[in-house]
Amino acid sequence: MSSQQKFVAALLNAELPPPAGLLTWNGSDPAARFAVYRNNVQVSLVNALADTFPVTQALVGEAFFRAMAQLYVKAEPPRSRVLAFYGVSFARFIEQFPPAATVPYLADVARLEMQRVHAYHATDALALSADSIAQVLTDGENLPRLQIQFHPALSLLKSPYAVVSLWAAHQGIADISTIDPYTPETALVIRPQLEVEAIRLHASAGDFVAQLLQGATLGMAMEQTSRDHQDFDLTAILGLLIRSQTILSMHL
Amino acid sequence: MMPLHTPVSPPRGASTQTTTLPLRAGVGLKPEHFRQIVETWPDLGFFEIHAENYMVGGGTFHHYLTRIRERYPLSIHGVGLSIGAETALDLTHLKQLSALIERYAPQSFSEHLAWSSHGEVFLNDLLPVPYTAQTLQRVCEHIDQVQSHLKRRMLLENPATYIEFSASSMTETEFINEILRRTGCGLLLDVNNVYISCINHHRDAHDYIRALPPQAVGEIHLAGFAQEQDANGDPLLIDSHGTPVAQAVWQLYAFALKQIGTAPTLLERDNDIPTFDVLFAESQLAERLLQVHSVQASKA
Helix, strand or coil, X not given: CCHHXXXXXXXXXXXXXXXXXEECCCCCCHHHHHHHHHHHHHHHHHHHXXXXXXXXXXXXXXXXXXXXXXXXXXXXXXCCCCHHHCCCCHHHHHHCCHHHCXXXXXXXXHHHHHHHHHHHHCCCCCCCCHHHHHHHHCCCCCHHHCEEEECCCCEEEEECCCHHHHHHHCCCCCXXXXXXXXXXXXXXXXXXXXXXXXXXXXXXXXXXXXXXHCCCCHHHHHHHHHHHCCCCCHHHHHHHHHHCCCEEEEEC | CCCCCCCCCCCCCCXXXXXXXXXXXXXXXXXXXXXXXXXXXXXXXXXXXXXXHHXXXXXXXXXXXXXXXXXXXXXEECCCCCCCCCCCCCHHHHHHHHHHHHHHCCCEEEEECCEEEECCEEEEEEECCCCCHHHHHHHHHHHHHHXXXXXXXXXXXXXXXXXXXXXXXXXXXXXXXXXXXXXXXXXXXXXXHHHHHHHHCCCCHXXXXXXXXXXXXXXXXXXXXXXXECCCCCEEEECCCCCCCCHHHHHHHXXXXXXHCCXXXXXXXXXXXXXHHHHHHHHHHHHHHHHHHHHHHHHC
């Protein structure tokens, strides 16, 4: 092991002694000083996760969250120097973390929070104007064959839990006592200007957008969604997608 | 004998000046303050950003930085290049840095005499290096690579450290002087770091500053520290950037201005971030000291 490799091993594992060859001017135990580095690494990375996952933290409390985050930091330290996106695999870690099993919706709330961060920092892109879209929509012949390119900030989360409502309750938007966490919800994450929004979609609208995201044509997505959902409201979801400036292009 | 090391010659067209930041005080740009800044356009010398925070595609951060850059000089300060690492520089990161510098054309780019990653793993802390011939060689190679890639001169910041290495064969200032001489990079003198390291390793902070080449200093950093104790109960200062600048650091700053001359001065605050007005007021203490020392220097 190289000397920095030993340094890293000891940083990430508090049970290991500090690396050899450390000096202190007063002959004091270098372990106490090395602990400053260990603490900086741990605390700053746990803080980075707390910044990204505030509602996840609120759902389990700070002490539980930080203990769980510490284990995650040890198991999966960042692989990028851009910490904004640290924690992409945190939701999966939560799913496999036995003490969190009593809060089954925790992982999906974490997923939603990560998607919000991605949307917040996503590349800027100019949406098609409502007028241009209206023009495209009048071309009845080609319409079913069109594919839609969405804004890079847009993403979807289909959950067996009430992720959007749980998130909203922690912003003071909704009353937590009225929420049944076990109600399935689909979240549409968008960023019309600079502010990120998570909108609760009807299950049929969620399936429709999911198919478009996978590259289905409008015709295919409409047909499939109508077959699966008798209550599918095409006009409503298209109106929402247009109003919230999520459509970059509609092309053959 | 150490292997010979050829300093990189500045690429044609690149600035050979240490910095073109104004001789004024600046503050670290924080997202919490974006709105107030673009609503009030405070009279400040410059802003500084951490490069890694802006290595994202778009959104709020770029929206505000673009507007702020139109009105203020900018310093880009990297915290993730890991110049002191045993492993090679991360080329993807270097390219992202290059793109950011191209986009915002900052007056200054600086990084740390430290390492923060090992291979792929990023540790998000500025870790110390032993001051040996071998480390010197590696750090100089990395700085050459950065300066060649970015086609500009960089500033290197002196570290705040909590431990020393028995392997070190030279002092920190000897090590830094040699880097400056070999690579032609400039020095970002972090006065808070000087104070912290000198308390932590029982050295004289004035001697430390006297040992540095005044003409190499392109920028000064000021920040606050936290105080703890080591295993013997002696003070151990932590570079926390979470409190106002300590009185002792202001005094050392005044000494540095007298000793090395004036340089653009940044007030750093990265934790427990106060309102913009509080940060601005503190930066004006540095601005006044800069003015006093500029006047004294011009009279001398």
